[in-house]
Structures are given as C-alpha cells and as structure tokens.
Amino acid sequence: MAEVSINFLLLSPMFLTFFIAIILFGLRKWLSNFAAELATGNMIINTAIFAAVNFKVKASPTKTLYGFYNSTIGIGYSPSTSVQMKVNGFSGWLLIIINTLLILMFVYETTKRREQRRQLSSLLSLLFFSIGMNFSIIANDLFTIFLAWAIVGISLILLLANEQNKLLLRQEVVKAYLLIALALFFLLLGVILSYGFLGSVNLDYIKNHPELLLAVKAQNGLFAIYLIIALFIVGFGLFANLITLNLWMPKAISGSSATIQQTFASITGGLALLAIIKVVYVVFSPTVLTNNGYSFVLLIIGLLTAFQGVFLFSYQVAKKKKTAETFSKIVIFALITNLGIVLTGFATGMIVDSSTIVMQSGLLQESLGFTALQIVNVFFAGYLALTAKEHLLSKRPAQEEVINYQGIGKEYPLTVFTFLIGLASLIGLLPTFGGVNIYLLLFSLVKLEFIGVVIALIFVLLLLLVGFLSLLKQFVFDNPPAQATFIQPKGIGADLSFINFINIVIALGIIVLGLVPSLVGAPIISNASFLLS
Amino acid sequence: MNGSITAFFVILFPLIGILFNLLLSQLEESVAAKGRTRDWTLFFTIFLPTAITSWFLLRHLHAYGSFTVEWLPGISAGIRLTELVIVFACIISNLGALLALYSISFMRYDSSRTRYWFFYLLTQAAILFAIFADNLYWLFGGLEIASIGAFFLISHWYKKSGQEGQKAASAAKRYLIINFCSDILILLSFSFMIVSFKSANLADLLTLWPTPPEKILLGSSSNTRLLIRMLLALGALIKGAQVPFLFWPLTSEQQDNDLTKTPLPASMLLTTTTIGSSGLFLLLVFKPFFYSRAAEVGTATPLFSASVLQLIGWFAAITLLFIVLTLFATKNINRLLIGLAIAQQSFSFLAFSTGSTVGYVAAIFNLIVGLPSLFVVAFVFGAILESLRVADLPKVAGMKQEHRVLFILGIIAIVNFAGIFPTSLYFSRDMLFTALKTSRVPTMKGILVVAIVCFFVLTFLTVRAFQKVMQRELSSDYVVRGISKTSLSSLFLSLGWSLVAGIFLLFYNYPESFLFSGLLNKIYALDYPIVFFSDIVLSPILLVLTVSVFVAAFVLYWKPERPFLLKLAATKFVVSIERLINNGYYLHKTSEIFLRKPLNFLQRFFAWIRLKSIFASIIWAILSLVVLTSVLILVGGLG
Incomplete structure (x- = not known):
C-alpha cells in the first residue's frame, strides 16, 4: 500500500474544514439544521488524521516529520522564505489533544443548537478558528505562523461580533477588535524585521545557522533584536492575556457563550504561550545570544500575570454583589492565573536549558513536561468549568445576582459537581489532574532550585484555594435563599442531561488522571524536550 | 496491631466522620427534626473510638515506626511515630472528644450543626494528619487544611443578625490574614530546609542537621541554620497566638472581631488542641534544631x-x-x-x-x-x-x-x-x-x-x-x-x-x-x-x-x-488604662494610615482606569512594548 504523503496528511484537515465551512455557508438554507453535526463530524475526521500523523511521528527515528521542506536531508531552504511544516513528538500529541477538545466543544454546540435556534456564523467562525489553530501548531516558519494567527485573530473577531449586543459592541468588543489588529500588526512587524535582519523566516534554518544572529549582534543590532523579541512577546501576549495586555478580554467575553469564552481564554491563551516559546526561543536562542535576560523577563511576566489573575479572581469571589458576569470572570481569571503559571514554568525551563550547568536534563524535561501538561489541564478543566457554569446560569435566567446560587449544589448536584471539579483542577487542588501537574511542577522547580519562584507560586495557589473554598461554601453548604426561584424540576434525575453526562465523564477523567497521572503524563513528558527544539 | 495502622485509624475515624455527618444530617431531617441523634451518634461512633484508638498508640511509644506510600514520583505520604507525635495524638484526640461532648450541649439549639461538625472533624483530622506526617509537605498541607477548617469554625455564626454576624465573618478573615503570615514564614523555613539539606523527610532532616548544609544561605552554615530556625520560630509563635504578630484569637473590646464571636467549644478547640498547639508542636518536633549543643560535623562551628x-x-x-x-x-x-x-x-x-x-x-x-x-x-x-x-x-x-x-x-x-x-x-x-x-x-x-x-x-x-x-x-x-x-x-x-x-x-x-x-x-x-x-x-x-x-x-x-473597689475602678488612672487597652492601644489607626488608605487609593485608581479610559488597553499594549524593549536593553545591554 502506497504511503500517504505527510504533506497531504497535514494539510487535509485544514482543507477539509475549509471545504465544510464553505459548503455549510453556501448551502446554509438546507444544511443549517444539522450544520453542527456536520462540523462535529469534520472535527472527528481531523482528529483521526492527526492521530495517523502522530503514529507516523512515533515511527520516525528522530520523532520529527517535515512538510514541504525537510531540513534533515539538506535540500530544504531553496527560497529563504520557504514555508515549512513540522510535527514532532510534542506537537503531534498537542494536535490530537486540541482536536479532541474541539470535538467536545462542537458536541456542546450541537446540543445547544438542538435546544435553541442559533446563528450559523459563529459555527463557521469556530471552524475557521480550528484551521488557524492547527496551522499555528504545525507551522515552522515565521510567515506561516503569522498567517495562522491572522486566521485565528479574524475568527476571534467574528466570534465576538456574532453574539454581542450593541452596547457591549460599542463599549468593550471594539477594544478586542483594535487589540487583535494591533497584535497582528506587531507580529507582522516582528516577522518583517526578523526577515530583514536575519535573511530568513524559517525557524530551523535560523536555528541551524547561529552565524545569522551573531552577525546582527556584531553589527550593534542588539536593539533591533530586543525590539523584535518585545514585538513577539507583546503580539502573542495580547492573545495569551499576559499582564497589562489582558485588560480588554474578560469584559469583552464575559457575556458570551461558554464556547467563545473557552476559545478566547483557554485555547488561544495556551497556544499563544507556546508560540512565544517557539518563536522567541528558537529564533533568538539565549545560548547564541549568550544572554539569558529575556528568559528572566518572561519569568517575571509569568509571575506577574499569575499574581494579577489571582488577585482579580479573589476580588470577584469576594465581591458581595455577584452577577452572571462575575461568575464568568471567576473562571476566566482562574484561567489567566494558570496561563501565568504555565509561562513561569516555560521560562524557568528556558533559563535552565540555556545555563552553562548541564546538570539536570531529566529535571528540565520534567519541569517542561508538567508545564505542558498544565496547558492540557487549562484546556479541559477550563472547558468543564465554563460549560458547567453556563449550564448553571441557564437555571436562573431572570435573576441578576449570584446570591441566588447559594446552596444550588443541593438543587443541581451534578452540574455543581462538574463545575467544582473543573475549578478545582484549575486552582491546582489535589488529587485533580491540574493539582498533580502544579504539584509536580513545583516539585521539579524545587529540585532545580527556583525556590523564590516556588514560594511565589504557592502564594498564588493559596489565594486560589481560599477563593475556591468560599465558592464551595456558597454552592454546597449554604442554604438556598428564600427568594431564590430555580427552574423546576430539581434533583439528580432532572440534572442528568447529555451535556452533564459528558461533563461528568470529563470530571471523573480529571480525577483519575490526578490519581494516575502517567496515563496522559508519560507521552507528554517524554516528548517535552521537543518544546525547545 | 502495628503502630502505623493504629495511627492510620486515628486519622481515618474523623475523616469517615466528615462523610458520616453529612449522611446523618439527612437522616436527622427525616427522622427527628429537633432531635440530637446525629450529635450523639457522631460522638459514640467517631470521637470516642478516635480517643480510645489513640490510647493504643501508647503501646508503640518507643517503636519509632514509619510507613510510607509512594503516590507520584517524588511524592510520598507517610506516617511517622515518635514519643512526641503519639503524646500529641492522644492530647488532640482525647481533648477533641471532650470538647465534642461539650459541643453537644452548647450547640444544641444551633440550626447549622451539620456545618459545625463538618469543619470540627475536618480540623481535627487535618491536624492529626499533620502531626503524623513524615515529611514537610504533608506537615504543611495538614496545617493548611486545619487552617481552612478553622476559618469556617470561626465564621460559624456569620449569619447572626446585626453586627454579631458581621463581626464573626470579620474575625474569620482576620484569622486568615494573620495565619497566612505564619504560613509564609513556615513555608520559607521549610523551603530553606529542603534547599539546604536536600531532603523533605523529617527523620532525615533531624539526622542531617549537624552535617554541613549542601547549600549555604546568607554566606555561612551558621547563618543558614539561624535563618531556618528564626523563620520557623516566628511562624510557630504566630500559629500559637503569640507576639510578634497580633493575636489571631483576641482583639480589643472596641474592635471585638475575634474568637469571642465563635462558639465556645470551637474557640477552645482552635486555641488549645489544634491551631494553637500546632505552633508548639512545630518547635517540639524540630527540637534538635534549637537544643543541639554539639558542633557541626567536620567543622568546629557550634550548632546552638x-x-x-x-x-x-x-x-x-x-x-x-x-x-x-x-x-x-x-x-x-x-x-x-x-x-x-x-x-x-x-x-x-x-x-x-x-x-x-x-x-x-x-x-x-x-x-x-x-x-x-x-x-x-x-x-x-x-x-x-x-x-x-x-x-x-x-x-x-x-x-x-x-x-x-x-x-x-x-x-x-x-x-x-x-x-x-x-x-x-x-x-x-x-x-x-x-x-x-x-x-x-x-x-x-x-x-x-x-x-x-x-x-x-x-x-x-x-x-x-x-x-x-x-x-x-x-x-x-x-x-x-x-x-x-x-x-x-x-x-x-x-x-x-x-x-x-x-x-x-x-x-x-x-x-x-x-x-x-x-x-x-x-x-x-x-x-x-x-x-x-x-x-x-x-x-x-x-x-x-x-x-x-x-x-x-x-x-x-x-x-x-x-465602695473602695468601685472607687478604685473609677479612678482616672484605671479608666484611662482600660480605655487604652480596650481601644487596642490605638494600633488600628496605624493600619488605617499605612494599609487601608493606600489600598483604597489603588483600588479607586484602577477602577478609574478601567471606567474612564476606553482605549486604556491599547495604551497599555503600546506602553508594554516600549517598557519591554527598555527592560530587555537594561537587562542585556547594547554592548
């Protein structure tokens, strides 16, 4: 049997998704009733294709496969701007994980569409978003990365515009439009400057030719290098909701559906962080620059983001008059805190990797692996908390303040259970998946002697824990207020919907992975070193 | 029975009690709305067996047993038995049972007894978990969980009408803040122990203490030890409700947001057998750190x-x-x-x-x-x-x-x-x-x-x-x-x-x-x-x-x-002293000026930025670019 080319395998999911989206749009009159089912089917096929890609990656001796230009066989780089796709041990797993998550999101959307008629455009935007996202993972040159993020950015703008009311559009969403445009501008500027100074946008080429960077350094071009690094950090940082760059996001999406919130706060954020590491570390390798400065800067940014997230999280939890928006913000800020922790983990990995002490390659791999696992946790626990939250909000459509959620655990135990498990995993409570990841990350940081970082992160985790317990008390232990008017009926039987069934499976999965983390942890950790390659 | 298994049961009973309490609360509602079936059942099935089981531990007083279970790579949960641990387990279990018995009477008209027993048992289980821990992680974790239980016990009457409820909530928050300071100090001390002696195991740490630290902090091994001891002592003192920090269980009459707003048995439990005594336990368990008068192995540096x-x-x-x-x-x-x-x-x-x-x-x-x-x-x-x-x-x-x-x-x-x-x-x-x-x-x-x-x-x-x-x-x-x-x-x-x-x-x-x-x-x-x-x-x-x-x-x-007692009490000297004490020595004014006012200002400033400046985010983004480039230049230089 003839072997399928890797180019075909990598590109077919994008083309298929694009084709499905065009068909759905063109034939919306006939297909709108089962558009979501078609889109879900598309995602399942995509995941199967990426599983095949991953199988090929595992079979390859270097655990790396190239699309279009293969740098390892030396015929690559004919044009210096060459487009290149690359899948390695880590990105292969990431593609499967992300697309599995997308299946869940589309299933959720499909179920919602059965209950209420919704516009098709948000579904199409989500399909386009998935194209950009998959592209961003496999792209191995700066220009393709920019294009991938341009698709992501435009999809995000469309997603936001679909569901907002006019007031919010004018007040908050306009900021999102401008900032996404600004982020894309920064990225484009970064790509252009990189090409101008280094003569190539291919990541492997730049990495394998350190003389390019050294030449820039020798010609007093350090300012340009720092400017480009700053452009990439700020450009991706706007997507990753880093400190000072995330002011627009919570407000803009707090009134949106869970799918959009998940897309913005969790998936985009996680992938943007990976993009920062990929671009900044590979193009401007600290070992070539003999300068670890920006790794430390990233570490500080990660910590500050975590602190900002946790303080805003605590503020929302402590707020007396909680509204439905507060409820969304609680989860969103928990996600932002996690992204801060993840960046901190990656930055410490970069510092250790580029340091002259070649001591702890195993420890470094662990540290990077647990950080990567925490991104996976952000994806799934975020999905669980956000969808469960939306499900809870649907129980009280007429009421504004969340005081009416006091004691809701007694009325809708399954939904509250899934919400609390999702949130527990986000705040790093053992024995959930997130808890184990953060614990092990801290453990490896202790072994790497980043004690200050560990203490700062523990401080963050303690604050998260306090907030979580406060919510737990409100939801589970408090009695429902007399004026609360929950939608009837109540109880476990009434609470068992299809969405809840899936969510319970995910929640139990999060606990099982907390108890036996090696199930998912082992392949990710063993391939974690690809993150910095 | 093996000492570790006995110890395991001493921890397990309160843990089962937490779930059993929730189950009994359901029965209580359906069987006897105003009865105290649950309270007595909990006492006889949980508290009493815990206390009695703890006495069996005395048989293993000098056994020095330990039992460790590996959960994750590098993470183990273990039980460590020493004379000190067993004596403390007996104190906590028995006095906890005594206070539980008293709670049955004191709390009999309280409508939220399910919550009360839940956090009472949680606090007791967590503190037992902490004292039996064989490594620093679980010791700290147990203390933290106990602190959470304590928070809810202190705020138990937060729903009381009028100011009483607000003060109960305020007392709990106050406890949390003060306890948090203690946690940070203990955490720092534990971290430095791990860094310096490359072990988180308690028995190992006590053995390694006289040896030269693998990682020197503050320039010398004696400074390293001093730092660890000092942080541990300060953290333990705060947990034990001692100066240098404000006492978490006690404020002035004027402030009145302390454990006086907590049910009496709970306040006794917290100040004596659980959180209060955990500070002393921390010092006692690390006794060689403070008492050893030998010299450092291989050098003449004194340990004391x-x-x-x-x-x-x-x-x-x-x-x-x-x-x-x-x-x-x-x-x-x-x-x-x-x-x-x-x-x-x-x-x-x-x-x-x-x-x-x-x-x-x-x-x-x-x-x-x-x-x-x-x-x-x-x-x-x-x-x-x-x-x-x-x-x-x-x-x-x-x-x-x-x-x-x-x-x-x-x-x-x-x-x-x-x-x-x-x-x-x-x-x-x-x-x-x-x-x-x-x-x-x-x-x-x-x-x-x-x-x-x-x-x-x-x-x-x-x-x-x-x-x-x-x-x-x-x-x-x-x-x-x-x-x-x-x-x-x-x-x-x-x-x-x-x-x-x-x-x-x-x-x-x-x-x-x-x-x-x-x-x-x-x-x-x-x-x-x-x-x-x-x-x-x-x-x-x-x-x-x-x-x-x-x-x-x-x-x-x-x-x-x-008459002369009344006259004495009415003298200017006594009255002014009383006023000074009851106003908390006017210390709250200091916190008002140095803490609350700056925080309020910052809060208003950020609120203003968010509300008034619609394009603040864009300004922030551009500003971030400039700041980041400048920081990178500062860190890396242009040479």
Missing part, C-alpha cells in the same frame, strides 16, 4: 544559638503581659477564657525557650495537665453562658444563688487552675519555673520574673471574674435556665482528668516520673532537693504566694461592689 530561644521566650513573656492587660480590662466572658487559653500556650512556649530537657518536658506536661484544667474553668463559665445567654461580665451575676453546684465546682476548678498543691498544674508550674531558673540561655531569669508576676495576676483575674459572676444580685430581666447534664458530664470529666493527673504523679514516684522516660525514652529524674519542691526556698514561697493571691482575690471580691 541562644538568640532564637531568647526570642521565643521574650515573645511568649510579652504575650503574657498583653494577655494580663487585656483580661484586666475585658468585660467579656468569652474573651477571658480565650485569654487564659493563650496564656497556657505562652507558658509552654516559655518552657520550650529554656533550651533544657526539663523545659522540653515541662512544655508538653503543661499541655497535658494545663488544657484540661483550662477546660474545667471554661466549662464552668460556659455553663453560665448557656444558662443566661449573656457574655457581658458586668451583667452576669448571682450565679451562686442560682446554681449552687456550679459554685462549688467552680471553686475546685479555679483552685486547680491556680496550680495550688496537690493539683496537677502545681507540678507543671513548678517544673516550668525550675526550667527557667536553671536555664543556661541568657536573660531567662528576667523571663522567670515576668512569668511569675503574670501567673499571679492571671490567678487574681480569674478569681475576680469568677466571684463577679457568682456574687452580686442578678437583674430580674434575665431568665435563668438549667444546666444540661451533658455540660456537667464534660465538666466532671475534665475536672477528673486534671485532678487525677496530679494524684497520679504523687503515686508514681515523682520526680522520677514515668512521663520523662515516656517522652525521652530514657530514665530521667528531676534534680529536686525535696520531693514535690524543685527549690527549697522558691517553691514554698511561690506556693504560699499563690494561695495568698487566691484567697485575697476570693475574699476581696466576695462582695464585688465594695
């Missing part, structure tokens, strides 16, 4: 540092002074009891600070006999609170006429609490004063003087409060209720314990007590010239003085409304 012990001693002494002043001015029965509970912890800290074996034993012995003696006093006053439902000292009166039995029991209780021979507390105080007198740590004589003075004043203040509530005429506005049998049972049990402990010592060849060999795993006798007296001059004098103070206070306040 008197400065940390002095710090602990003086902070405990200052705490005693603060408590004496607070109790002098307080008009709240709950505050009086909480103050006395903290004072018990202070005496144990003082004993520990002596740096001697007798001090170490005295610190633990003070807990074993001092806490039940305190509970007797607390239960007597608690019975009055239950009877009148008023905690205001000037309003409570005439209890002698109403509850004659309580008056007699109360006298026995305060005689016992005053440490008058031959009650058990006499031996404890005598041992403490001996430890202070013979200590080789500098300035301990000064601390001894403070301790003796505070001890007398505390005795005086306790008797004064007792006489005030027993004598005088009760206003006819108040309804007097009967005292429940459960309260009296708790009272008799604790009284029996503290009295029997004293008599027990008499019959067991004191001062060559079995207690010492139990705790130290070697034959050890107190160097007393005469049996029962540590010092042929000082001990009898102190005893006579104690009796004199007791009798003087008792007689003086037989009629608390004597």
